[in-house]
Amino acid sequence: MFQAAAKTLWVASTSSRGALTALRHYCKKTTSKLRVSEAVSGTEVGRKIKVQGWVRSVRPQKANLFLHVNDGSSLQSLQIVASSELSNPSLTFGSAIEVTGTLKKSPNQKQPVELEAEQIHVVGECNPVDFPFKIKERHSLEYLRQYPHLRCRTNAFSSLLRVRSEATTAIHSYFKENAFVQIHTPVITSNDCEGAGELFQVELTSTPQLSPQPSGPENNEDENFFSVPAFLTVSGQLHLEVMSGAFSKVYSFGPTFRAENSQSRRHLAEFYMVEAEVAFTQSLEDLTRVMEDMFRSATEHVLAHCAEDVDLFHKHVTPGHREIVDSMLKKKFPVITYSEAIDILNRCSEKFAFPTHWGCDLQTEHEKYLVKHCGNIPVFVTDYPYNLKPFYARDNQDHPEHTAAAVDLLVPGVGELCGGSLREERLDLLRARLEEVGLEETYSWYLDLRRFGSVPHGGFGLGFERYLQCILGVENIKDVIPFPRFSHSCLL
Template identity: 85%
Template sequence: MCQSAAFGTMLRAAAKTLSVSSTTSVSRVISLSTRHYCERTPTKLRVSEAVSGAELGANVKVQGWVRSVRPQKENLFLHVNDGSCLQSLQIVAGSELNDPLLTFGSAVEVTGVLRKSPHQKQPFELEAHQIHVVGECNPVDFPFKIKERHGLEYIRQFPHLRCRTNAFSSLLRIRSEATTAIHSYFKESGFVQIHTPVITSNDCEGAGELFEVEPSGPDYDEDERFFSVPAFLTVSGQLHLEVMSGAFSRVYTFGPTFRAENSQSRRHLAEFFMVEAEVSFTQSLEDLTKVMEDMFRSATEHVLARCAEDVDLFHKHVTPGQRGNVDAMLKKKFPMITYSEAIDILNRSSQKFDFPTDWGCDLQTEHEKYLVKHCGNTPVFVTDYPYDLKPFYARDNQDHPKHTAAAVDLLVPGVGELCGGSLREERLDRLQARLEEAGLEDTYSWYLDLRRFGSVPHGGFGLGFERYLQCILGVQNIKDVIPFPRFSRSCLL
């Protein structure tokens, strides 16, 4: 008999011997019926509250999932976690509360008294008087095993279950806190949040890597467009932010963006989140780089302070040594070099690169990582890229003989490009000439109107949120820092 079949037989036998009604075949209650602990309704606590000693000595209720089970002759020990923190709450019960359904991964509701623990590793524990098995879990079939540390690549195979692991639940709490930190930074800095559309008629980047949007179904006429023009999933909210920067001096957006890149790299996704900002009344790239650097520092310091245990799990067990790298990044001011200086550094290097390093070439990941290392393994700004490498909206520097744009990228250790931005071309004649040259003057006639009616010098940037998480946690693959990764030939769930 196979293990899973044997496990099922054991459960059926247990169900016959215990006096459990048919209505509780899945939801089981094990309690001490001879004693009365319900003098008042128990206080419902999250595990994070219980492990910090909230309601000490009181009758409380905790709900969560079993992370370990240790039955003994006279006692039963469980560890229960509900996702509110990395630490699990130890449950101590008499052996009479043991049950075959209490397995690793099962969902439970436990009622009892919160006590001080005699053990130093857990200052508080719950003395259980009732254990309610809400959901069963067959540990034989469950892909994650008790007391086993699974790698990020292994758990990536189970996108519907990987949030049950310590590593990925920590990642999700860090991601949530980093989101809060970024919103807080912009609010405190006087930015107005704008909800830019997910469906758009614009190709902001001009690279053509777009997902076209059309409805499907029996009532849809394939010969007639749903919208009057071709519509796509957004690659950036920048152009819509520029609209708003004509009425607000500081705006930002934070949401999903989409790129139809046929890439299987560790740095690219088909769907990812972008933080984008626009600043009006500026003619200086330094105004943009200050916002980028301040936001990076503010968000990272917030995450390190508010998610210390979760970050430590990554820095100790997933990416050892990364904490020192992060601390070093926060101590130094980010240096700034021009693209021309970057090319000189690459050409003087003894390292052999796979891609050319001639002036006018686009910097590749191998170039970006070398520049970061050359600058002391700290984030570095690269400015003034060749004009032809940048989209139509980048401001012309009008310099000769090397024609450059007022553009800037922030390169960071382990990742390469994290942020990309530029001053925007606010001069109507130059913008119009560039759009005409690209054959886009009709498509972007509305964009020219922004320059006709109250235009001001302005600029902005975008930050890849998943790459930011890769940077501070040291995670190599971008697919391991997003709940449900979307990439070429993969759209699970």
Template identity: 85%
Template sequence: MFQSAAETLSVALTVSRALLSNSRHYCKKTPTVLRVSEALSGAELGTNVKVQGWVRSVRPQKANVFLHVNDGSSLQPLQIVAGPELNDPLLTFGSAVEVTGILRKSPHQKQPVELEADHVHIVGQCNPVDFPFKIKERHGLEYIRQFPHLRCRTNAFSSLLRIRSEATTAIHSYFKENGFVQIHTPIITSNDCEGAGELFQVEPSASENHENENFFSVPAFLTVSGQLHLEVISGAFSRVYTFGPTFRAENSQSRRHLAEFYMVEAEVSFTQSLEDLIKVMEDMFRSTTEHVLAHCAEDVNLFHKHVTPGHRDIVDAVLKKRFPVITYSEAIDILNRSSEKFAFPTDWGCDLQTEHEKYLVKHCGNIPVFVTDYPYDLKPFYARDNQDNPEHTAAAVDLLVPGVGELCGGSLREERLDLLRARLQEAGLEDTYSWYLDLRRFGSVPHGGFGLGFERYLQCILGVDNIKDVIPFPRFSHSCLL
């Protein structure tokens, strides 16, 4: 027989309730996995979620246990509220956990949301007595540097790593938006771009090495710069850049040098002006810094408040003014008129030392300053000869910044075949760099480029004194941990 309308509606309601019940049951069984930063955004309020991370604090009370959990996606941890039945002696500072429950709006102003836990699973135990970092203690950069395998667990270093990642993204974005093509230049090379001889030679292990035989048939080294390879590509692409590790076998324990560090290098074709390079350097610096300040505000503030107090004022001042440009000769004159007592000489023709660079920055108002037209003999074979008299200078430029000194170094490249050949012959390098002369024989154009030390850039914007504190795993003489 046919059902009445009332009976049909009753059946429909019963089916709907069953589907809704099954849906709720299914949601409970399959919580949404969120990163801490996603949970803090409040996008999944009222839903069943799972958060995975490491315990930053534990506060047991009679009615509840309060945990702070982080997974590296945010400086701020997520507060977990768990019933006393979920407390566990193994739930300690540093332990790794998975927590499921309902994400709720927090009644407290200090955090926007909190997770009402219905299950806490301890994934990895941590003995807080042996753990070198203690709860509620603020450890200095020098102390945490002793534990390269664990320092990413601290707030300061996790902030540094997020800033480093965001700065990398900003640099790539700047070049992409300005028409540069990224080139992967080789790590292993047969040339010494800088000519300083500070090279790590690459050889097979002893068990594989055949006496008096090179694996590559020629001596090979870890790269000190990708510049010469970028110059090759700039013969067909007008704007190119690379961003990768470079190596210097410099036996130094200073706060400014590493054996392995990252370089941002760019090459621009069809330019005869240092001003073109200066514009790219300054624009990239500003664009990257503004991006980092906007996208990593909490992380940067942690440094400027607790690690390098007062440095934010310097960064803000840097972004408000255009960077002045002075010549090397003007720089020497400023140094010689100074009442400062320098350890190194300041005669025309001497190389500028760190103490000179820092003084010039302060003299110019403690903002970055470009120094141009260095003595020709101070620069490598590829720097363009200005052919000026009586001062013999090269079309080269360095960017000096507060607290660091030299950040960028660049030059116009010598595109004139006769002058380049004469310079190589003088240095006894004509045969070694015959391929480089070919670049000038076949469709050569005026061009130039620069390199920026990425770790020094991070030191500059954060105010960090030691370069070893802005790279995940520092390599320097007598130290290659991990």
């Protein structure tokens, strides 16, 4: 094909105008495979193209057949106009097809272009009677949740996945632009960062053997594969702290696991965490600045690059939520201390299921009230009681109340989105805390970090699925992840 093109251009090379004309003529003759998003942009009008995708609607008429095809590249579908002679009984809603034809401007103002089909090939048939999603019906997110293997075929969930993908890109871009080094922290670990004991233990299993195996340490089923108990990670924080001894700014973005027996709308057994660690800092303001800047940067990026997908949610799934998102981006996030938060909760007239007093852990109902009290925008809560925080949180020794230099970011509709702290870099205080909780031997390596070139540092973690809930207004966390895992549910 390229040799023929070269020959055509060589013959026409007697003038540059002739070469250009020949090139245009050759390009019009060839068939380009385009994504639907490229086709509907209208830049290839007049070209012969091929598109592949799934039928979103079918409208047969006496002389013509009208189809809408989508391939997941865009919320918009491409209209196909074909002669009724190309109609096929297997050309139904949900079927996978390949269409070749000429892209033309559409007389319909609702769409810029349409594809005048010359050939339609049904790649995969779909029985619309058995297919759980019905044409022109807007299914709820709860209904779609029943079909994790099929819900990506719907407009709502395909929009969610595009937003999720773009938000991932935006977060990586933010860290790269701000000189953070990405670290791939392990999924299998021997430590419990949070200290809550909600871990999935990794066990070695083997297929049944046809003949007896010799006994010995190497075949002892009770032996740990790693020689020590191993678990799926609940956080990459401690590994990032290791790296902050060599890099001033590091981050990770990956899966984490919690063995919580919870059916709530804000918890999963497997979810994604964005975690960052900053060295040479003694101020919570350094951490809150990164949290707020990352939130704004990522959200502005998503709104700019996924406008149609976000609008679908804000108009049809969570109407009115766009005003909340715009308000979050316009105003600076306020900062209150934990003590101020308890005073606000104690003075309010609202009745809580969990009573509030200094020293209690804030529950979701408390967090949501504090967000509303502060104008329904994200709010930082700092300086929590020392005993509420893990062993690595820095002791605020200069505070009259025993508090830790810890901070949570609370957001509308969700509650806690980020949690972080300055880390205890003082060896004597850290050793005393580990002795107090009986972990000095387990975390002897962690003490080494303070013995050899330690610096003041701090970090935080952000729940990625909760971030998506926040900007889209989605109530249930199971609706913002492709394949949700939670107690008594591990489909696929």
